[in-house]
Each structure stands twice: as C-alpha cells, then as structure tokens.
Amino acid sequence: MKENERVGSQPTIDDVARVAGVSRATAARVLGSYGYVGADTRKKVFAAAKKLAYQPNQLARSMATGRSKTIGVVIADIENLYFARAIRAITDTASAKGFAVILATTDEDIALEREAVRVLLSKRVDGLIVSPTSSIDVDHLKRARDGGCPLVLLDRRVPVLNADTFAIDNYGAAHQAVASLIAKGHQRIALVSNAPSHGEKEYLISSVRERIDGYRAALHDANIEIDPNLVVLGGWDIEKLAEKVRRLFDTPDRPSAVLATDSSVALVLLNVFRNLRLVIPDEVSLISFDDADWTAAVTPPLTVVSQPIRELAAAATEDLIARLTGETTETSRETLLQATLVVRDSVSTASAQQPSGKVKRPRKASK
Amino acid sequence: MKENERVGSQPTIDDVARVAGVSRATAARVLGSYGYVGADTRKKVFAAAKKLAYQPNQLARSMATGRSKTIGVVIADIENLYFARAIRAITDTASAKGFAVILATTDEDIALEREAVRVLLSKRVDGLIVSPTSSIDVDHLKRARDGGCPLVLLDRRVPVLNADTFAIDNYGAAHQAVASLIAKGHQRIALVSNAPSHGEKEYLISSVRERIDGYRAALHDANIEIDPNLVVLGGWDIEKLAEKVRRLFDTPDRPSAVLATDSSVALVLLNVFRNLRLVIPDEVSLISFDDADWTAAVTPPLTVVSQPIRELAAAATEDLIARLTGETTETSRETLLQATLVVRDSVSTASAQQPSGKVKRPRKASK
DNA sequence: TTGAAAGCGCTAACAA
C-alpha cells in the first residue's frame, strides 16, 4: 500500500493525475486519447497509469458521454444452433469493434421480449439487435427505436418497424427445396414447423410465413393441388408437434416427402419416422432447413437448406455499429441473403419409394 | 411534446420530481423503493413517473451505488451445445434475480480470455462466471477476484484460485463409462478429445484431465495395460483430430471401443467410422460425453454420458448472486454433480464384434 | 417525512 491508494477500491483518473502531477483533465485527455497533450506529459501520465494499474471505469465514461459501447441482443433461444451461430457472429464482430454484448433470451414469449427490451434500455445499450417473436406486437420495439435506440432486425422482418433488416430469402429457399422435391416426382409434400398455429397468418413470424408461401408457390407452379392438412404447425411444443406429425404419417396416403423448417423439427421427424419404421429416403424423403453439424452424420445424411446465418449476423452487427458511429444513410434498408440447398441422401425419386404395402391410388378420401 | 420534456432525451428523475412537485430525493426514494415516504407523496410520484414514461437509468444508478446488476460470463464457445445450455441456464437464473448478463467468448484462447475479463471489469460487472481455458495461466482471474470481483468457476477447476467451483464429477463419469465398456469385454479402449495435446499434463483443462484419469483408473482396476497411443488429443483442431483418429482406427488392432469427451468429438468419430466403413456397434463401440439432442437420432442411437450442465450453471449463478447479495459463507466451496450414463445402442459386447477379416491377436484374458 | 447537497468517475466546454 503506497501513496494515495485507498484499499479495495480501484484507482481513479484522479489518482493517476495526482501521481503524474498533472490535472485530471490532462490525464483524461491522454487516457481517453483525445485533445492535445504534450509528449512528455503524456509519458508521465502513462507511467502513472501503469504504475497504478489504472483501468478506466466504463460506467463513468458512459455516464459522461451518453454512450455505453454495449449492444443488446434479444433472441428466442440460444440452445438452437441457428441462433447460437448468430450470437457467436455478433459477439465476435462487436468485440472486434470494441462493443460488448448483453444477451437476453425470450423463448418466443412476447412478455419476456418486452421485459428484455426494457432492461436493455435501462442499461442504456447503444443499439439493439433483435429477432422479434411477433410481427404484430412490436410497440416496445417501436418505442425503443423512436426513443433513439437504433434497432436492427435479424432473421425476421417487421415492415411496419421500418428498421434495417437482415434476413434469409426464405421464400426462395423454400420454393427451391420444394421444387427439387417435385422434380423428383413427389406430389404429396408436407411442411412441418415449430411455430404457433393459432391466430391469423400475420401472427406467424416472417421466416415461417415466407417459407410456407414459397412452399405453396412451388406446388402451385407445378399445378399440384394444395392440401392444407399438409402444413403442420407445432406452437413451440415439441411433444404436440411430434404427435401431429405421427398422425399425419401414420396413414396410407401419407406424404411422400417433407420439408422441415429447422433442425429441431428434423429431429422430431427422425424420431417419429423411426417409431413408425418409415425409412428415409425409401419411404419418405426429407429436406430440413439449417445445416446443423449433425445433419451430415445421421443415416442417411440429410439434404438441407444451408442458411448463411453467421454472415447475416455479422452484417447486422456491422450495420448497427455503423449507425451508432454515424456513418450511415438515413433510409432503412433490407438485406436478403440467399440460402443454398445442400444435396445429400435423404431424398429419393418418388417412383422408387415403397408404398408400404398399400395401394397408393386415392379412393374416396377418408379423413 | 408537453411540460418540461426535452426532445429526444429520456425523462430523468428530476423531471419526475418536478412534475410530482417534490424534491429529487423524495422521487428517488419512491422510485428506488427505499426510505420513508408518505403515502400520497408516493402516489403523486408514481403518477408523474407513469405520465412521463420514466425509466430509471441503470448506468447512473450503478455509478451511485457501485453495483451494476450485471454479471459477466466468459466461456469458450457458445456454438457448443454444452455451453449453450450453460448460458441459457445462467441468463434465465440471472434475469429472474434482476441481473443482466454480458457474454464473452474465448474460443479457448487465453489472450482473448484475458481481454474479455478486462472489458468486463471495466464495465464493472458485479461478478464473473468463467470456464477458464487454462489451469495455469490464471493471473487475470486472480487479479479480478482480489480486486473485489466475485468469481465463480464453471465446468473447470483451478484449485489455486480458491474460488467457488461448479463442475461435473468427470473422473467418476469417465470411470463408469469405461468400466461399462470393460464389462462388455472390451480391452482396447481409446479416449478421444478435442483438447490440446502440447505441453504438460497440467495444461489440460481440468475436465479433460480428470476424464483421462478416470479412464486410466478404470483400465487399471481391470488390470488392462494402458497404451498411451489410445489417448488422442486434437488441440481444438477438428481436421487434425479427424486425421489422428483415422490413423488410429485404420489398423487391424484398432480399438474395439472409444470414449469421446464431447459431442463434437463424437461427430468426428461418426464421420471417420463412416469413411472407414466401420459399423457401430458391430465393429466399434462408442460412448460420448454430452447428451446432445441428436445423439438419440443417429443410427444407432448413441450411449452417452449425460451431464447436468443446466443444473450446474443455474447453481453457479445462484451461488454468485448469493455472494453478491452478501448472504454467504466466507469459505469457497466446490460443488460436484454426478453425470449419468444413458445406455442406448452404440455399445456391443466385444466378443460379438467382427474382427473385420483379420485374425485377432491372441490374448489370454477373457473373463 | 422531506429537502439540500455532496458525491460516484469521467468527459468536455471554456479559460488561461
């Protein structure tokens, strides 16, 4: 213990100034690297700072400048690999630019999302990256944005918010996937998602809505009649989803192919198919969104729609930080990245599939 | 725009006080819910606060109180499901207690870890949860702790730090897994990990070190000679690890069973085995740490060591917050949770395994 | 029960 150090507490800029024999303002100038400072004054200050192991207090700095060098990230579920990758890209990009990341998780619960935004705002994050749970219930986001907190949307679009948006071309991706199925002769193609089924179409998160639209369009383009029963939505409830899927596939005129909107859904399907003793791709073909690391390791390796989520998230973060730094166009823009179909072995031509002992020809359909 | 609101800026407690017609101190008392305040004064203040949509500035509050209601989490890689689950449990637990979480990722790079700790400290987090990359290079952690920032270790132990630690009983878990393999008649059992191979044993992160110890002990207990070549370490490099594994298994006297220290390693093994056309469990048995969601979906379903990481992380967070709140014993303690072996179908009895056309080296032992 | 005033550690005019 020496000089003016008080026990326990960290040294402040005043301590540094005193040890260096200069005024606080001067010390602040060299430590904050702004303004003019004489060469040897600077040296003295640095020496003092090192001697005291001075670490600037970001909190105080934030108070004074009004900027916290922190961004808030609001996302549904970090255990979902897709979001985990996003968060990883965000933290990497942010920390490379000197920003820290406060993470909040909502579990697709709008109340939690609202609360998360409130907390982040109270911590005075400089900006927000959010993947909104609802396309409708966005007042809290609007307020944040209007209150001066730059907002960037990731993965999901909310046009009314008029915010910079970074998303996948979900329509195109689904269209392409379904078209590839059709090209293989499939006609009865299902789409399975974890999203909520209740409420109006507008309530669906944009990614799922767009995938359904792409799915429909592809069928329509091929003059295949659309059977609404083939779109199954789970409402974020894995058990329920599994049950619905089981019912759909436990019939003679079951779909011959299915598109899963994310890898956790694919897992559910894999499970159901195993229980039903349906073999992929001989009896049912499968394409899933998300190139999760395990999709290539199962038997057979899964054909997937690979989404460039890392690039997307990195771009979103850079955009946000650019806005924070002021280097920005005023108008909000939307960035759409293309997904790519990674063909592996979970799709077969429909004609080669086993009708599993039943005659395929639909009779008077029994519901 | 009405009254004294300034454009853009958020209302402060002074605004509330003015609108309510009381002093700032009084307003602060009711908004911060401390001290004595008259019933109707309180009502007036609340009314004013609601009218202005007042949101307290946590930054300012932190400055004044010296506590930020934020904890820092330093972890290797969020894309690893194990850590993703940990982070999820941490954020859930923390936010339930009113704490936010700043996340930093190190990629097992000690320099990044040091930098992350520095940044978190400068943001004045109230406490730190870290899963240290090194058992040796921990000065930055020691300094943080000594500097008055409570520190809790997660998943990995560093005895010299003398910090509260929450970890799995890795020794026991590995011992049990290997013993179960031995009980099935396996003798040549490999252990494969992603951890770095260079340097001394002490450099290994504790989890892997302990698993290796448990593995050795189980072999030793069964009087099986230990072959150092059967422990392969990858150095966080997936490609290199795959190559090493390929070499190990592309020989006639390849191991008949293998223990993977995490699910990403299992993925590597699955890949290598597929290329080598080794079928599980007929030709090689596999047990992996981590009950990742996909492990039950592959063929065959994998026998795994399920680690209660969520419980562990939640307990760590609660412990940290308890320390922050002062309800704490002075001494540091260690919490060890048991892992459980989830038996599925990736292990067969050694005698049933195909020697893949080669004559098995004659051995006396057979129990 | 309330108010006045002194900080928390830093930045940023404004003077010197």
Next chain:
DNA sequence: TTGTTAGCGCTTTCAA
C-alpha cells in the same frame, strides 16, 4: 498545451 469547472442521473448522508 494545460487547468478549471460544470455536468451525466442517480443515491445517500445530514439537517430541517
């Protein structure tokens, strides 16, 4: 080039 000083928004003695 450097120092003085007034905040940032809140908490918290100490008086009243």
